[in-house]
Amino acid sequence: MDNTADEFLSELGNKLAFFRKKKNLSYRKLAQLCSVDHSKISKIEKGQVNFQILTILELAKGLGIHPKKLLDFEFELEE
Numbered sequence: 631m632d633n634t635a636d637e638f639l640s641e642l643g644n645k646l647a648f649f650r651k652k653k654n655l656s657y658r659k660l661a662q663l664c665s666v667d668h669s670k671i672s673k674i675e676k677g678q679v680n681f682q683i684l685t686i687l688e689l690a691k692g693l694g695i696h697p698k699k700l701l702d703f704e705f706e707l708e709e
Contacts, residue, residue, distance in 0.1 A: 635709045640677035641703045647675040649693045649700070664692030 650660055661668035663668040665705075666688050673679040674689075 635680075636677065638705060639674075641705055642700065643675040643677045645700050645703050646671070646689060649695060651674070653693060655693075660689070660692050664688040664706065668691070692700075 650657075655663070657668040657671045660666075660671055666674075666685055669677065669683070670685075671689070674681060674685070686697050686700055690700055
């Protein structure tokens, strides 16, 4: 992946971690609330894994938020 993709995944992971911690959920508890494995949640938060768009939907369901909240962050596209 290029730097733009890495930065995007990192920012998305930061947003996921923010909402998970705000709701006081462990990786395992969030995994129980959605169909995403706890180890994958950890990797997503660290920006280490690319994933399918429907994973965002599952994570949002588990967090009880709209999926757009996970994507609401500042991000610069390199041209």
